Amino acid sequence: MDRNKHPIINTAYQLVPATGSLLRTLGTVFMHSFRKRETVSYPEESVYLPPRYRGRIILTRDPDGEERCVACNLCAVACPVDCISLQKAEQDDGRWYPEFFRINFSRCIFCGMCEEACPTSAIQLTPDFEMGEYDRQQLVYEKEDLLIDGPGKDHDYHFYKVAGMAIGGKDKGQAKDEEAPEDVRTLLP
Amino acid sequence: MAIIHVDGQAYEVNGADNLLQACLSLGLDIPYFCWHPAMGSVGACRQCAVRQYKDADDDQGMLVMSCMTPAKDQTRIDIEDEEARTFRASVVEWLMINHPHDCPVCEEGGHCHLQDMTVMTGHDRRRYRFSKRTRRNQNLGPFIGHEMNRCITCYRCVRFYNDYAGGTDLGAFGSKDNVYFGRYEEGTLESPFAGNLTEVCPTGVFTDKSHAAHYTRKWDLQFAPSICHQCAMGCNISPGERGGSLRRIENRYHGDVNGYFLCDRGRFGYGYVNRSDRPKVPEWRAQLDQTPTHLEVDAALDHITDALRHARRVIGIGSPRASLESNHQLRELVGDKHFSTGIEAQxxxxxxxxxxxxxxxxxxxxxxxxxxxxxxxxxxxxxxxxxxxxxxxxxxxxxxxxxxxxxxxxxxxxxxxxxxxxxxxxxxxxxxxxxxxxxxxxxxxxxxxxxxxxxxxxxxxxxxxxxxxxxxxxxxxxxxxxxxxxxxxxxxxxxxxxxxxxxxxxxxxxxxxxxxxxxxxxxxxxxxxxxxxxxxxxxxGLALMGGQPLDWALDELAQGNADALVVLENDLYQRLPAKQVDAALARADIRIVLDHQRTPTTDKASILLPAASFAETSGTLVNLEGRAQRFFQVFEPAYLRPEARLHASWHWLHSLAVSLRGEPPKAIHLDQATQACAEAYSSLAGMAQAAPGADHRIAGLPLAREPHRYSGRTAMRAHLNVNEPRPPQDPDTPFAHSMEGYSGFDRPRQQVPFAWAPGWNSPQAWNKFTDEVGGHLRGGDPGVRLIQPAPGHQGHYHQPVQSAEGTNALRALILPRLFGGEETSSLAAPIQQRTEQPSVILSADDAQRLALKTGDRVNIGEGTTLPVYVQPDWPTGWAGLPAGLVAGVLQGATLTLSAGDKP
The missing domain is CATH 3.40.228.10 (Dimethylsulfoxide Reductase, domain 2)
Structure with missing residues (x-):
């Protein structure tokens, strides 16, 4: 029998499986109402963010409580949207630090390139996204807004303990794997 | 000419070169440290090894240092040979063993030859786990920072400092792996060319201290091709700006003028551009003792137009430290008959x-x-x-x-x-x-x-x-x-x-x-x-342009033949005795001064217009060869300091002239200003060709002022306003105030704001821009000669002068000083710190006659007391005075010395 010649029979052939599919879908949706919920009632309920979530950027301090950022500018140059700007300054003891450190969060895409580029573990992304503002200007964060009091995710790293430059409290030869400064006036082997 | 075979490919090279030179000239990359185009080879660093074969049949060959091997005809070498590559990688690894892991806090980082060469050889993992050698640093004065841990003992510094520049106080000390480059004792490096160590040193041992104080990585600086304004030499420089201030001056290679090196006055004397006391907005005051009122641009122009309309006669005083364009606009404003060059008559x-x-x-x-x-x-x-x-x-x-x-x-x-x-x-x-x-x-x-x-x-x-x-x-x-x-x-x-x-x-x-x-x-x-x-x-340039000397201008004013004065970037008190200048200024009712610094002359101005310095504007200078060279605006001051009203003097003067003629305001562009000047004086006709005009493009692109990795564009101005304005547009020059534009090396060009090529971030990148290393820029060295010898011997012999009659009077002999002897650079802090203790030089006879000895203090004129230095072979009858110290004393002026206070 040629179905195309009998439209009613043809419609019935299509209608029966379609109805079945519809009912199965309704059933599946209905069954979902008994499952565990994935959405949370934000803001009444807080959101779980994994520790490596890439949110609000912070500047951390080393285990001694000194600013970790040495103003090397690598975060700024790694930033694909060029939203980091800073200026190097030097403390009396020779430590480099940022005179200002500005992130324009209205441009930031939270890609984490700055964190990857940072040689001192200073700049870190945190599990926090609650940064909404009514005024875009408020999204420009200065160093005071960025600097926290702890070491962040990296608890131990201390750049100046491995770098050769002498700073206050750490002379030449006192960094990790360093010999005492050479006496250039000796010719002894 | 010789044919050499590199990696199986035949090339024609200069047979007088060594292989390293020849290969670099061909554009082939061989890593190197100790070789320098201006200083030749010593074969100290062992970095440039290649495999050389005796002839076409030799398949073994041997490793040679390419810098120590002549590029003879039919030389066969392999750069990409496996053993040579491994050798080069090992050499860098050895050099890096003691390198101190401080690139983030190193001023060389980002334009470091060692970084470039390490990347080029592929050394990217540290295997050495033992302890590192350390060395103490020295304080080498206000110009140069010293960090000896970073040294790779290539010996370039002492070769430049001692052998090339003739310095005596930098040396190599110690032996074997304990070699130290420094002074015998801590202290200021004495050579006036010490600043070149910052570029000669392939690592961060010697760095620019003036730059460290407001440090910015090379990739973050905005550059333009510029000309040093600190003497008549016309060295090509590459000033770098960030955040509205000039951060450093680097050498800009010019095959004919400065090559790879600058003097320290040019390199470290830029600080006057960043001075906080610079005039930034037009100032007006009715009486000298009043505090100046700040004016907007239009108000200032109206004010001046009004004043000049009522003046009987306006005298314009130009300046040899301003561009030809500015001087010409002043001359247009006041007229040929009322223009002075601002240079003292003699x-x-x-x-x-x-x-x-x-x-x-x-x-x-x-x-x-x-x-x-x-x-x-x-x-x-x-x-x-x-x-x-x-x-x-x-x-x-x-x-x-x-x-x-x-x-x-x-x-x-x-x-x-x-x-x-x-x-x-x-x-x-x-x-x-x-x-x-x-x-x-x-x-x-x-x-x-x-x-x-x-x-x-x-x-x-x-x-x-x-x-x-x-x-x-x-x-x-x-x-x-x-x-x-x-x-x-x-x-x-x-x-x-x-x-x-x-x-x-x-x-x-x-x-x-x-x-x-x-x-x-x-x-x-x-x-x-x-x-x-x-x-x-x-x-x-000013002598080519011509005009009356400064003495004439002051006389005209003092005699009451003129009652208004426009001074262009010139401190008259530096040129003639204060009395003479005071007398002239006192007779001028309207004193309009344009300058980018505060000087005793600007203090006497009734209206002060803030001029842009060399970094903020463009123009043309003529150097001592007679070469006209264009300098270009490095940055637009109003972008980061919106309150500033700095404009090129030629802009100010043109606007004044337009407004004085009662025409509607219209802007003038650099090319028009240059063209106008070139047309007005036959001797300057060539200056329009000194550099390409504003419509110059390479591959349809303008030239980029910023390296392609320029960072922070969306944040550096965000504290002022998060809404970013359009980057400043530049209708005057072919350069863009952004990284968008051509910044490559492969198309020959004359005007190079900064040297960069892939893999070459340090100043060594200049080798990519030259026809052969140490040669000329492939696009031609910038500038045109304006003074040509006339054919035939037209000159005649002059009659000799007679010997001076014996007089008892002591005459001033002003001795030029690199540091402190020039008006603008001596406003820069590093130059002030470097300036040596001045003294008056007297001959033994004069000292005896005046009962003075070395160390005594004498008064010169008013208020200047200097110690005496008695030099045995100094000519009698003359007192040697350092330039720039006693303003307004002319060469040969009679001096009266009086005993000063005891030290």
Whole structure:
């Protein structure tokens, strides 16, 4: 029998499986109402963010409580949207630090390139996204807004303990794997 | 020419080069450290190893150092050979063993040759786990920072400092792996070319201290091709700006002028651009004792237009430290009959004389590069290191080139630096300096300590010996006669003698003497040259433009022939005695001053217009060769400091002229300003070709001022306003205020804001822009010569001056000073710190007559007290005074010294 010649029979052939599919879908949706919920009632309920979530950027301090950022500018140059700007300054003891450190969060895409580029573990992304503002200007964060009091995710790293430059409290030869400064006036082997 | 085979490919190269030079000139990359295009090879670092084969049948070959192997015809080498690659990677690994893991806090990072070479050789993992050697640093003065941990012992610093620049206080100490580069004792590096160590050193051992104070990575700086404004040499520089302030000056390679090196005044003297006390908005005051009122641009223009309309006659005073465009606009504003060059009369006479001599003395003016090929030099009445910085280094190379002449006979190639040094020892090409006191070049020169008139007489005597038809000098004493004979013999024995003189002593007689020698030499058809040193960046240009001297302008005002005055970027008190200037200014009711600094003259202004400095505007200067060179705006000051109202002087003056004519305001662009100037003076006609115009494009692109990795664009201005304005547009030049534009090396171009090529971030990247390393820019060296020798010997001999009559009066002999002797650079903090303790030099006779001894203090004029230094061979009757210290004292002015306070 040629179905195309009998439209009613043809419609019935299509209608029966379609109805079945519809009912199965309704059933599946209905069954979902008994499952565990994935959405949370934000803001009444807080959101779980994994520790490596890439949110609000912070500047951390080393285990001694000194600013970790040495103003090397690598975060700024790694930033694909060029939203980091800073200026190097030097403390009396020779430590480099940022005179200002500005992130324009209205441009930031939270890609984490700055964190990857940072040689001192200073700049870190945190599990926090609650940064909404009514005024875009408020999204420009200065160093005071960025600097926290702890070491962040990296608890131990201390750049100046491995770098050769002498700073206050750490002379030449006192960094990790360093010999005492050479006496250039000796010719002894 | 020679054919060499590299990695199986045949290339044509210069057979006089070594393989490293030849390969780099071909654009092939071989890593290297100790070799430098200007200093040759020593084979110390072992980094440039390649495999060389004896002939086409040799399949073993051997590793050789390419910098120590001549590029002979049919040389076969492999750069990409596996063993050579491994060898080079190992060398970098050894060099990096003790390198201190401090790139983030190193000022060299980002334009570091060591970083580039480490990446090039592929060394990216540290395997060495043992302890590192450390070394102490020294304080090397206000210019140079020192961090010895970073040293890779390539010996470039001492080779440059001692062998090339003639310094004596930097050395290599210690032995084996314990080598230290520094001074015997901590202290300021004495050489006036020490700043080049920051570029010569392939790592961060020597860094720019003035830059460290407001440090920015190279990729974050905005550059433009610029010309140094600190003397008449016209060195090409690459100033870098960030955040609205100038951060550093780097050398910009110019094959003919400055090559790879600058002097320290040019490199560290930029601080005046960043001074916080600079005038930033137009200021107006009715009475001198009033506090100035700040005006908007339109209000200021209206105010001035009003005032000038009511003036009887307006005198315009130009300036040799302003661009030709600005001076021309001033001249247009006030009219030819009312324009003064702003140069004191005697100095201007000398400048005009020098331009005249360059045309008619019969000798061409060599470029500074060509100077190094002259084999006998007479410097008449100049101290080139103090008066023209970089030129001193060229002259020194000319004296040192004796080694190469000797090496030629023994077949020692010119790049084999250590062999030539051993061969040459202390033999130099003859370099005679007629100058009353010690100079930086004394170690390679014979100096004749003479008074200014005697210098001229010596010159006339030399000319007479060379060509007896030149007038003889009467009553010449035996010593001078012998000296003259010796100098004449040396000049005549040479193939390419050179005469250097200049306007430092503002003595026309000395210049005439130099002209006589030049003419005498040209009679003998020598390939000789004549170099004439001018004092300021645009002295040559202003003399070409012409105008009345400053004395005339002040007289016109003092006599009441004019009642209004427009001063362009000029501090009159530096040029003439304060009394004379005061008298003139007191008679001028309207005193309009344009300047980018606060000077005693701006303090007397009724209206002060803030001019843009060289970094904030563009213009044209003419250097001492007569080469017109354009400098370009580095940054737009209003972008980061919206409150600033800085504009080019030529902009201000043009707007004033338009407004004075009652026309509707219209802008003038740089190309129009340049064209107007070129058309107005036949002697300056060529200046329009000095650089490409604003419509110049490469591959349809403007030229980028910023490196492609320029960072922070969306944050650096966000504290002012998070809404980013459009980047400043530049209708005046072919450069864009952004990284969008051409910044590559593969298309030849003349105007290079900064040198960068893939894998080459350090200044060594210049090798990618030159036709051969150490040669000329592939796009042609910038600038055009405006002064050409007139064909035929048109000049005539001048009559010698008579010896000065014996007088008891003590005359001032102003000695040029590299640090502190120039008006604007001495406003920069590093230069102020580097300026040496000034003293008055007296002869033993004068000291005895005045009952003074070395160390006593004397008063000079009003308010300046200086210690006395008694120099045994100093000419009697003269008191040597450092330039720039006692303002308004002219060369040769009578001085009265009175005993000062005891120290």
């Amino acid at each position: 100095e201007q006479a000398c400048l005009e004389r020098m331009n005249h001599l360059q045309r008619t003395a019969g000798l061409p003016t060599p470029t500074p590069r060509e100077i190094e090929r002259h084999d006998a030099i007479l410097i008449l009445g100049e101290d080139p290191v103090q008066s023209a910085g970089r030129l001193g280094l060229n002259l020194r190379q000319a004296a040192l080139a004796r080694r190469e002449t000797m090496g030629e006979k023994l077949d020692v190639p010119t790049w084999d630096a250590e062999a030539l040094k051993t061969l040459g020892q202390d033999s130099y090409h003859p370099l005679h300096i007629a100058w009353p006191t010690t100079t930086e070049l004394d170690s390679v020169a014979i100096r004749h300590s003479l008074a200014p008139e005697e210098i001229a007489r010596l010159g006339f005597a030399v000319a007479h010996i060379i060509d007896p038809s030149a007038p003889a000098v009467d009553r010449l004493d035996t010593a001078t006669r012998e000296t003259a004979q010796q100098i004449a013999d040396d000049l005549m024995a040479a193939e390419r003698p050179l005469v250097v003189s200049g306007g430092t002593l503002t003595s026309e007689a000395i210049l005439e003497a130099a002209g006589n020698i030049a003419k005498a030499l040209s009679m003998h058809a020598k390939q000789a040259g004549l170099v004439l040193i001018r004092r300021e960046a645009n002295s040559t």
